[in-house]
Amino acid sequence: MKLEIRNVTKSFKGKIAVNNFSMEMQSGECVGLIGPNGAGKSTLIKVISDIINLDTGEVLLNGKKISEMKKDIGYLPQYPNFYHWMTARETLMFMGRLSGLNKEELKRLIPNILTKVGLRSEENSKVGTFSGGMKQRLGIAQALLHKPSLVVMDEPVSALDPIGRREVLNLIEEIKNDTTILLSTHILSDAEEICERFIIIKDGTKIEDTTITELLNRNSENKLIVDISAKDQKWIDVVKKLPYVKDVEVIGLKVKVKVDSIEKHKNLLLQNALEHKVDILQFKMNNDTLEEIFLKLVVQK
Incomplete structure (x- = not known):
């Protein structure tokens, strides 16, 4: 058919x-x-x-x-x-x-x-x-x-x-x-x-x-969000020096990390956090939801 x-x-x-x-x-x-x-x-x-x-x-x-x-x-x-x-x-x-x-x-x-x-x-x-x-x-x-x-x-x-x-x-x-x-x-x-x-x-x-x-991939900002505990804030300085990290934004205990490639670098960032014994409360990609993408597409002029 x-x-x-x-x-x-x-x-x-x-x-x-x-x-x-x-x-x-x-x-x-x-x-x-x-x-x-x-x-x-x-x-x-x-x-x-x-x-x-x-x-x-x-x-x-x-x-x-x-x-x-x-x-x-x-x-x-x-x-x-x-x-x-x-x-x-x-x-x-x-x-x-x-x-x-x-x-x-x-x-x-x-x-x-x-x-x-x-x-x-x-x-x-x-x-x-x-x-x-x-x-x-x-x-x-x-x-x-x-x-x-x-x-x-x-x-x-x-x-x-x-x-x-x-x-x-x-x-x-x-x-x-x-x-x-x-x-x-x-x-x-x-x-x-x-x-x-x-x-x-x-x-x-x-x-x-x-x-x-x-x-979803096309609308990804290549940002990873890591929620950490207060005792692990020193790890942020480590993250900023990683070669694949482009930018780090800190909002309270939420760390937004922009990387070259989500697929290539999400596991590396997670591995680095575990090596530094970071207490990870949440680890996720900062993608728009499908509904948010849809609204942008159909509402934009």
Whole structure:
């Protein structure tokens, strides 16, 4: 499976929602499309799913136009819209027929997919009685029913309570081992938990395509923080003379040490502290958190 988005632009009434956007995805990836509300995530998701037409550019799946490959895509909207009077089983039967599956296939597939999403015991319950989390799990079931090569999810947990969020996140974590997933969200912690790669979008434009590790490393100030006890303050003079130390900042008993390379020198600094019998209360890297980095990227002018 290969998804290619090439220079896609989409506007509504003269306002650009997605601006010259390009990206690629390979089989087996779980990619988070991250951005604040109004960044263009849902528009892009709908373009990829061939729900709305793009203005310029193209979307290809396995080298073919996305309009020719809709049966290979599973789509989960932010708010799955089911008929409340249908049971879970009837809903999947109805959705499956729309996807081109025959009744015999569906009779075989539906029990398995309901088991997978934890709803087998509710197959004859009406959807109108379901909680938000249960509806979302049913939505995932309908997205997976026809065994697509790509599953696209639009804000899958943003409208759920903490219990529903946890249920759905656990399910996505499980199914990502069997399929390729692109999900949009403005909740960074969710993407951090289940996605290996981030694509950050702002005002319809891609501003980052990276992994968590790369993003954290790139925003590292190469500073190590060592909290020491009062009796070990003389060690600070030793640290200042180390050849790989660029700067030392002391705030009370907190010592901020800037080094040439965190990876190369963190163990050397720790070893030096132990050799001088320093009572270390805390030893950590002074990196921005992922949320702080994200805010800088999407808020900066």
